[in-house]
Amino acid sequence: MPWLIPSQLDLLSSSPSERQCERTAFSFYCAVRERLPVWLLEDMRSMEVFCWEDGRPRAFLPSEALLYALVHDHRDYARYLLNRYSVSALRAPRCNFCCRRSSGTPHLNLAVRYDRVSILSMMAETLKDCTAQSERRELLDGCGGCSHVADAGKTAVQLAVELSRPDCLLQLLVHGAQPDGLDAALQTLASCNASQQRGAQRCLDLLLLFLPKPPPLRRLQEEPQRWQSLLGNEVFGWLCGLAPPPLLLMALRCLARSGPDQISTLPDFLQPHTWQ
Structure with a gap:
């Protein structure tokens, strides 16, 4: 027919x-x-x-x-x-389309x-x-999804960074997810509009709280003045390996690891963005 x-x-x-x-x-x-x-x-x-x-x-x-x-x-x-x-x-x-897990x-x-x-x-x-x-570790940090799925190849942390979901990101990081996606967080912060900037900035701040040490980032070296104005002198210097981490960041790290509510309930002047 x-x-x-x-x-x-x-x-x-x-x-x-x-x-x-x-x-x-x-x-x-x-x-x-x-x-x-x-x-x-x-x-x-x-x-x-x-x-x-x-x-x-x-x-x-x-x-x-x-x-x-x-x-x-x-x-x-x-x-x-x-x-x-x-x-x-x-x-x-098991996926109904490709019949595999x-x-x-x-x-x-x-x-x-x-x-x-x-x-x-x-x-x-x-x-x-x-x-x-x-x-x-596989369930928490796995890039779940088949090739035909929209979010295939992305971890939950990476997706939270791309979508500027700081509350979701904090839950994942507190429960032990790998703090990957710093480069994507910087890109999102630089390209988002004014209404999205607060969420993108908070995602970046949370990643910095859980990073043991910053990875090498070429984009910071290519446009130092732009990123210095976006990140502030102390954070920019730390990410470039030119300065130690800000004192407030170091103080908040232990607090962040103790639970998501510990960071969320802080007054605004003690929120992570104040270290910039």
């Missing part, structure tokens, strides 16, 4: 069982979007909702349900899934993309339950 468009061919080629799985999955999506009670969602997930995989239906995984909870900010459901299934709720499900977890990136700070904090706390340090 060459006159049919591709979507119609796909519809005809799918079996009634496969179409039924799609309908139940969409019903579950709508139920999470409406933030129905947790017990009802779990009954649906375990008994009524199915995915089509390898030619047969299967129940929705907790990790797939958590993705729905993230998108619709259903915090109660996210909390239940993480408490009940722990780290397994964060392991990446990616490294890392898409959940952290998705939380940053939708700015779900509360659920991101829950997930970061759950990662402490990893018995294997290597798995925890």
Whole structure:
């Protein structure tokens, strides 16, 4: 039937069982979007909702349900899934498009993309339950996502820097994520408009708090006057290796590592931007 468009061919080629799985999955999506009670969602997930995989239906995984909870900010459901299934709720499900499992977890990136700070904090706390340090590191710092996914090849920290999500970035760094993305933070600060500058500046400040030492940055050497005016003399000198770190930065480092609330509740005159 060459006159049919591709979507119609796909519809005809799918079996009634496969179409039924799609309908139940969409019903579950709508139920999470409406933030129905947790017990009802779990009954649906375990008994009524199915995915089509390898030619047969299967129940929705907790990790797939958590993705729905993230998108619709259903915090109660996210909390239940993480408490009940722990780290397994964060392991990446198999991709329906390329039929393989990616490294890392898409959940952290998705939380940053939708700015779900509360659920991101829950997930970061759950990662402490990893018995294997290597798995925890992979989930926290992995570049999760297949090549066709929008945020593929980016860690959650890098994405938080690019999107200027300082609250998400602080949660990740406090829970042990690698403070990568300093060059991207500088680029974002230099190119953002006035309304985005505060978030970009705060992301840069947070990265500086958690960096053990600044990496070599060519852009600072190429335009020293521009970056000196943006960063201030003390920070610029430290990043270029010409001066020790500012005293306020050193004082705030221990405070930042003790928890996200310790930095967020400081008065404005003690916030990281005041060291510039």
